[in-house]
Amino acid sequence: MSTETEPTTPSPSKDHVVCLVGMPNSGKTTLMNALTGGNFKTANYAGVTVSLLRGRSKPEYGTPRNIVDLPGVHSSVAPSPEEELAVEVIEGRHSKVKPDAFILVVDATQLERHLKFGGLVGRQGKPTVIALTMVDLLDRTGQSVNALKLSNALGIPVVPVDPRTGRGVKELFAALDGLGGTLWMGNALAEVSSEPVVAFKQVQELLRRSGAVTRTAQPDSLTSRIDRFVLHRYFGFPVFFLVLISLFAAIFWLGQPFMDLIEGAFGFAAASVTSIAPDSVLMRFLGDGVIAGVGAVAVFFPQIMILFFLMTLLEDSGYLARGATLVDRPLSYLGLHGRSFVPMLSGFACAIPAVFAARAIPARRERLLTIWILPLMSCSARLPVYALLLAALLSGAAWQAGITLAAIYISSLLIGSLVAGLTARIFMKHRQPSLLAMELPAYRVPRWWPILRMTWARGSAYLKRAGVPILIVSAVLWLISNFGYVPGALIAPTPMERSFASELGQKIEPVLRPMGADWRVGVGLISAFAAREVFVSSMAIVFHVDSADEQTQQEGLLKTMRTATFADTGQKIFTPASIIGLIVFFFFSLQCFSTVAVVRKEMNSWKLAGLQLVFYTGLGYALAVATVQALRAFGVA
Amino acid sequence: MIFPGNQASPWKSAGLPAPSPKRLLPDGGSSGIVRTVKVENDSRFHLQVVDPVIRPLTAVALNKSVRIERLDGPHQDCARLLDLGFTPGEEISVTQWAPLGDPLVVRVRGALLALRKREAAWILVE
Numbered sequence: 001m002s003t004e005t006e007p008t009t010p011s012p013s014k015d016h017v018v019c020l021v022g023m024p025n026s027g028k029t030t031l032m033n034a035l036t037g038g039n040f041k042t043a044n045y046a047g048v049t050v051s052l053l054r055g056r057s058k059p060e061y062g063t064p065r066n067i068v069d070l071p072g073v074h075s076s077v078a079p080s081p082e083e084e085l086a087v088e089v090i091e092g093r094h095s096k097v098k099p100d101a102f103i104l105v106v107d108a109t110q111l112e113r114h115l116k117f118g119g120l121v122g123r124q125g126k127p128t129v130i131a132l133t134m135v136d137l138l139d140r141t142g143q144s145v146n147a148l149k150l151s152n153a154l155g156i157p158v159v160p161v162d163p164r165t166g167r168g169v170k171e172l173f174a175a176l177d178g179l180g181g182t183l184w185m186g187n188a189l190a191e192v193s194s195e196p197v198v199a200f201k202q203v204q205e206l207l208r209r210s211g212a213v214t215r216t217a218q219p220d221s222l223t224s225r226i227d228r229f230v231l232h233r234y235f236g237f238p239v240f241f242l243v244l245i246s247l248f249a250a251i252f253w254l255g256q257p258f259m260d261l262i263e264g265a266f267g268f269a270a271a272s273v274t275s276i277a278p279d280s281v282l283m284r285f286l287g288d289g290v291i292a293g294v295g296a297v298a299v300f301f302p303q304i305m306i307l308f309f310l311m312t313l314l315e316d317s318g319y320l321a322r323g324a325t326l327v328d329r330p331l332s333y334l335g336l337h338g339r340s341f342v343p344m345l346s347g348f349a350c351a352i353p354a355v356f357a358a359r360a361i362p363a364r365r366e367r368l369l370t371i372w373i374l375p376l377m378s379c380s381a382r383l384p385v386y387a388l389l390l391a392a393l394l395s396g397a398a399w400q401a402g403i404t405l406a407a408i409y410i411s412s413l414l415i416g417s418l419v420a421g422l423t424a425r426i427f428m429k430h431r432q433p434s435l436l437a438m439e440l441p442a443y444r445v446p447r448w449w450p451i452l453r454m455t456w457a458r459g460s461a462y463l464k465r466a467g468v469p470i471l472i473v474s475a476v477l478w479l480i481s482n483f484g485y486v487p488g489a490l491i492a493p494t495p496m497e498r499s500f501a502s503e504l505g506q507k508i509e510p511v512l513r514p515m516g517a518d519w520r521v522g523v524g525l526i527s528a529f530a531a532r533e534v535f536v537s538s539m540a541i542v543f544h545v546d547s548a549d550e551q552t553q554q555e556g557l558l559k560t561m562r563t564a565t566f567a568d569t570g571q572k573i574f575t576p577a578s579i580i581g582l583i584v585f586f587f588f589s590l591q592c593f594s595t596v597a598v599v600r601k602e603m604n605s606w607k608l609a610g611l612q613l614v615f616y617t618g619l620g621y622a623l624a625v626a627t628v629q630a631l632r633a634f635g636v637a
Numbered sequence: 638m639i640f641p642g643n644q645a646s647p648w649k650s651a652g653l654p655a656p657s658p659k660r661l662l663p664d665g666g667s668s669g670i671v672r673t674v675k676v677e678n679d680s681r682f683h684l685q686v687v688d689p690v691i692r693p694l695t696a697v698a699l700n701k702s703v704r705i706e707r708l709d710g711p712h713q714d715c716a717r718l719l720d721l722g723f724t725p726g727e728e729i730s731v732t733q734w735a736p737l738g739d740p741l742v743v744r745v746r747g748a749l750l751a752l753r754k755r756e757a758a759w760i761l762v763e
Contacts, residue, residue, distance in 0.1 A: 074720075074721060075717050075720035075721050076720070077713070077716045077717040077719075077720045078713050078714070078716065078717045109747050110746060110747040110748050111747075112722065112746045112747070113721070113722050113746050113747070113748055116722075141747065196716075196719040196720045196724060197719060197724045197725065200722065200724050200727070200746075201724075223749070224732055224733075227732065227733050227742065227749075228733065231733050231734075231735050231736065231742065232736065233734075233736050234736070236735065236736035237736055321751075324751075325735055325740055325742070325751040326735055326736065326737075328735070328739070328740050328751070328753065329735070329737040329738075329739045329740070330737070332753070338740070338751070432711075433753070433755070435714045435717055435718070435753075435756060436740055436751060436752060436753045436756060437717065437718060437721055437750055437751070437752055437756060438750065438751045439748055439749065439750055439751075440742060440749040440750065440751055441749075442749075
């Protein structure tokens with residue numbers, strides 16, 4: 001670019017903020033990744049950047065700057081909450097983020113739409129450079145764009161970049177430096193009207209006069225050809241289900257070797273810690289309480305990573321938006337939106353990112369309904385619980401457990417749909433369906449490195465968020481189940497039967513008896529409110545599974561569970577009926593305080609969050625009791 | 638052109654609801670809108686198909702490039718469609734129908750947008 005020749009720049013002050021702005025699917029977040037060398041979400045699905053991403057530019061690109069990635073904006077008319085936020089920041093109305101300069105990300109294959117949006121940025125009169133992305137797709141769309149001519153016509157530096165390889169990023173910063181805090185020369189974008197019909201005419205005229213775009217061939221045939229198959233009348237849904245089935249199959253099968261490895265490592269660590277001094281309370285606390293407790297949950301990390309990886313892959317390739325298109329009809333029948341598909345799918349990993357993903361749904365009513373049913377989606381925190389309970393229920397072949405698990409997953413989707421449909425029909429009678437108008441991005445071959453980096457970012461964030469509560473709950477549980485009130489010494493190590501946990505559990509046991517559980521299961525259920533998977537580790541603690549055992553922890557726990565009996569009657573606790581009851585309870589119950597907190601924050605009120613907590617947990621308890629009693633009435637123990 | 642967007646249709650000025658092209662033609666109106674013509678020395682009733690005609694985007698054949706005539710639907714939604722690039726005079730085409738017959742994929746200004754049938758019906762094209 002011609003601006004590279006003027007490197008003399010007043011160094012940007014510490015709180016100088018450069019905002020990345022653009023329409024969804026412009027490659028904005030990928031560019032953010034390249035600019036900062038950081039780990040950010042780079043996705044192909046419209047509206048996946050759900051919150052502001054902040055970062056500092058890499059030092060090799062000159063003076064480090066604060067960079068903020070704003071959510072993509074389709075249109076400032078009737079905006080979704082994230083579009084609203086981005087428009088607020090761009091117009092300088094946001095209280096926290098005040099942009100000093102803009103990097104306008106423009107998709108080279110859709111200049112008219114993207115430059116028309118650029119009008120909003122141009123009108124702010126702030127220093128702006130244009131990052132021209134998707135240049136590699138131009139061949140496919142049969143066009144070529146001359147960046148120099150475009151930048152002369154616009155009066156704004158235009159730098160072609162490929163954020164996926166980092167090409168052009170240096171030049172982009174050089175152009176930004178070249179501006180030196182002012183506008184470059186003209187700024188034709190500022191002239192673009194805010195009235196769409198006029199604005200599109202102006203942009204078309206501008207492009208025509210600049211002579212920057214030359215059409216060489218027919219528009220993108222590859223994307224259309226793939227779409228013809230993927231959205232085919234007969235093949236569309238089989239392909240969709242095949243993708244979903246492969247997704248879940250990969251999660252369960254690819255994860256297994258890693259899970260064995262982690263399980264072995266934690267078992268070994270716990271055993272070696274306890275064996276240092278087998279009689280020391282501290283060592284037993286560290287070994288059986290902390291390490292074993294965390295290990296019981298860490299085992300599921302590989303599965304979560306694989307799920308995040310595959311979701312990112314689907315987003316990045318462009319298929320996720322097609323999936324949303326396919327299911328828009330049934331979802332809108334239920335009062336949801338095609339875009340509800342992505343939060344619902346994410347909900348199978350974790351409800352928290354799913355609640356954030358719901359921000360891309362434009363209408364409040366549909367967003368509310370989507371968030372309302374998210375706790376029913378079978379999140380990965382339930383997986384360890386189901387895995388344990390199914391192993392206890394079906395001691396036979398693994399395929400039986402696999403099929404049952406698949407049935408649980410499908411039912412969670414069906415029951416979620418049922419709840420959505422009923423809620424929409426009973427409580428949202430006067431509904432006006434909102435606009436779909438969803439962009440389908442061009443298919444692209446995914447880049448492995450950014451996807452892996454982002455998977456790691458999402459996965460480790462999940463681990464951090466879940467790890468701390470699990471660690472605390474494991475430690476507290478071990479303490480309350482190994483210490484008790486002793487006359488004279490007040491608090492001292494006691495056997496389980498006289499511990500604090502036992503006292504607490506026995507108080508709530510009358511409530512638990514109808515669902516076939518004793519106080520120890522009750523302790524597990526209560527601790528699971530920190531995170532559902534904590535159930536597994538607390539069961540290991542309250543049932544005193546010895547991690548020094550040669551067997552792996554889960555096998556040890558299963559053995560203990562099979563022999564566990566009620567203290568008063570001597571009957572077995574874990575019968576088919578009570579295990580099925582527990583599965584039903586976990587299926588419905590909202591046992592996740594983090595989800596409640598996130599929903600409260602998202603909706604800015606306790607109303608929905610509290611209602612969800614009470615309704616789903618109450619429903620789970622009622623149905624669990626009903627199931628256990630019905631099974632017993634039919635002769636299943 | 639028989640009814641350009643800003644002129645009142647003859648049905649409307651007669652206080653009648655405009656007939657849908659679907660009801661008038663056996664092929665679902667895909668070939669155009671119909672008007673009656675008087676043929677000299679013939680007292681019979683003649684129907685003539687006239688092109689170009691205005692019809693909703695949902696009645697347009699796949700991959701046929703058509704020009705947007707106007708938008709006619711809820712104000713807010715149409716304002717957003719306009720802002721997304723569906724402005725009068727623009728050439729668009731339907732590239733795909735989803736398996737369940739809804740939504741449909743429309744190419745506009747180099748982008749592919751999925752629109753529900755009811756949204757596409759607001760876009761009147763010629």
